[in-house]
Amino acid sequence: MSFKPPREFWPFAFKVIVVHTLTYLIFGIIFFYVNDYAATFGVAEGAEHMRPTSSIWVYLGPLFQPLRGLLYAIALFPFRRRLLEMKHGWLALWTLLMVVGILSTSGPNPGSIEGMIYTKTTILDHLRFSAEVYLQTFFFALLLLRWDKTSEAAGRSSG
Numbered sequence: 001m002s003f004k005p006p007r008e009f010w011p012f013a014f015k016v017i018v019v020h021t022l023t024y025l026i027f028g029i030i031f032f033y034v035n036d037y038a039a040t041f042g043v044a045e046g047a048e049h050m051r052p053t054s055s056i057w058v059y060l061g062p063l064f065q066p067l068r069g070l071l072y073a074i075a076l077f078p079f080r081r082r083l084l085e086m087k088h089g090w091l092a093l094w095t096l097l098m099v100v101g102i103l104s105t106s107g108p109n110p111g112s113i114e115g116m117i118y119t120k121t122t123i124l125d126h127l128r129f130s131a132e133v134y135l136q137t138f139f140f141a142l143l144l145l146r147w148d149k150t151s152e153a154a155g156r157s158s159g
Contacts, residue, residue, distance in 0.1 A: 009077055012148065016076065017069030019144045023136050024065050031132035084149055094141035102133055 031037070038053045051057055076083075076093070083089035108115040111130025115121060 005077075008080075009073070011151070012077055012080055013070055013073035015144060015147050015151075016073035017066045019140055019147065020069035020072055021062070021065040023140045023143065024068075025062055027132050027136040027139070028062075035128060035132070080148070083145060084152060089149075090141045090145035093145060094138050097137040097141060098134065101137065102130060 032053075083093055086092055102109075102111050103113055105112045105114060108118040110119075110121060111126050111133060116123065116126055
């Protein structure tokens with residue numbers, strides 16, 4: 001038995017992959033300098049949790065983002081139609097990403113409720129480091145839904 005995704009999946013997946021990868025790179029670069037990641041992860045406390053910015057894995061990290069985008073596409077596709085129909089579907093998507101992907105993660109990640117409870121990281125540092133993720137997911141949701149709505153409308157008017 002094989003599974004064949006609906007015809008609309010691959011164009012949607014392409015958009016998700018592109019928007020995720022671009023917003024990830026843009027906000028990653030901005031906050032690399034704003035939060036001075038090289039210095040932050042070079043000290044003992046930061047180095048305890050993160051690889052140094054000179055690590056080959058850090059350089060290769062962006063190459064893995066299309067895979068993450070595909071995973072997002074798989075997870076979001078069943079909800080795509082509903083998000084497109086909503087007046088502020090991008091806001092619903094951003095809320096979903098914030099609640100499930102940032103605030104309520106299973107582990108003590110920066111900016112998560114678990115992280116604020118179980119780590120020694122200050123609330124200020126939680127806010128400082130999670131700002132990147134909040135902004136990236138905000139623009140991911142906004143740009144993805146705008147692009148998908150625009151191409152959906154164009155497809156209806158030409159077909």
